[in-house]
Amino acid sequence: MEATQTRPIRSQKFEAVCAILDKYKRQPSKLIPILQAVQDEYRYLPEEVLNYVATALGIPPARVFGVATFYTYFALEPKGKYVIRLCDGTACHVKNSIPILEALREKLGVTEKKKTTPDMLFTLETVACLGACGLAPVVMVNGEVHSRMTPEAAVKLIEDLQKQEQVAAAKKEAC
Secondary structure, eight states, X not given: OOOOOSSOOOOHHXXXXXXXXXHTTTOGGGHHHHHHHHHHHHSSOOHXXXXXXXXXXXXXXXXXXXXXXXXXXXXXXXXXXXXXXXXXXXXXXXXXXXXXXHHHHHHHTOOSSXXXXXXXXXXXXXXXXXXXXXXXSOEEETTEEEOSOOHHHHHXXXXXXXXXHHHHHHHHHHO
């Protein structure tokens, strides 16, 4: 009879999660940085991964889900490669952020409820404030701030990202 492994086989899906848990020494007090790292890995927090994290940390799943749903930073649904955050705080709003939002929604084919494009390339979100009021209106793409935006400039930004993706795909196919 073959010897059995002493360590359970980890599925590929949880390999990255296990590395993250090990990095934080599986300490329940490190739940928030663990969830941040998991979201960086998957671009959202899959339900089965949250349950796995709870089990691995020895804490109730309700606590993990509570943290994941309390902080707006965390997402329970997949996000696109490019997360576009449009500020709609007071300064941005009075400087016409709504026409920018409408132009972006039309360009991307997304709505208030369906925020991510079917190709998983873009997610459009509105936020209360990005803290760049002097640069209003502001759009942030994956952490990069774009200031004094107009609907036309926002659409051009999307078109530039789409062209960048097409070039990258063409290079990949050529290899």
